[in-house]
Amino acid sequence: MGSVLLIEDDDRIRLSLTMALEDEGYTAHGVATAEEGLVAQRSDPADTVLVDLMLPGMDGFECIRQLRRVDDVPIIVVSARDDTHDIVAGLEAGADDYIVKPVAVKELAARLRALRRRARAAAPAMTVAAFGDLEVLPEAGEVRLRGEPVAVTRTEFRLLCELAEHPGQVLSREQLLQRVWGYEIGDERLVDVHVGRLRHKIEETPGAPRHLMTVRGLGYKLQR
Structure with a gap:
């Protein structure tokens, strides 16, 4: 176990x-x-x-x-x-x-x-997902920003992979809780805090993100 x-x-x-x-x-x-x-x-x-x-x-x-x-x-x-x-x-x-x-x-x-x-869980089928100067490499277990590796936790990595697998698509907090944490019901603050932590690692200006976007009232998306 x-x-x-x-x-x-x-x-x-x-x-x-x-x-x-x-x-x-x-x-x-x-x-x-x-x-x-x-x-x-x-x-x-x-x-x-x-x-x-x-x-x-x-x-x-x-x-x-x-x-x-x-x-x-x-x-x-x-x-x-x-x-x-x-x-x-x-x-x-x-x-x-x-x-x-x-x-x-x-x-x-x-x-x-x-x-x-x-x-x-198996890694997503994609090999590399590029969002400007941000790259997500699920098979390698890596995130790169301007070619340099970014240190992320396992949960942050899974969250980023889930969003990268659906570029431009809005995923609700409920969907992310289920797909990333495996919870049918859970506290949505888990998602919000992890998104905030990721922004500080992958966005040049976390308060005005270019890639990891909030869609008010709906959820989050990763855009190119």
Whole structure:
């Protein structure tokens, strides 16, 4: 089923979630601090990392940012903080998804299965999609801007590939949630935040994008 690293300072929650994930067939390892989590992920990388936001010492936001500097591992925020600001801040730090405590193990397991399905999904049939000075190369797993590679996460890459496979076509947030995250129903903020992060990586002026466009009331499209 894969391996999961849980970074959670509450001993009871950490133990119960670790045991529950093992019952679901995962290899699960829990640590109490961000610092321990960063060391654990460097020495024995897990397939997925779950991060609490409120941690002693280094907080979850900085932990996610540091993970993202060296690793494109899928990251899910697991936190009792459920207001929009904290959720968006966690996603903007580099998380792929979030789940609010108290955690329903079946829901968490479903999210993890969706991540695995995405990892196994075949690349789009296109070999190279060019949008001005932006190139998307699904088979190579690369994004290039003016010939130089752009560092994107797995989720950002899948989102860009999905839009590139339908150039000029508007895809709704619901469609993108289903095709990129594998969710029939989900929080549309996942899409909005990831689009915003991508714009900062691929657009010369993120506030006035040339390629990754918002179509108000409908969704997003990638145009040449």
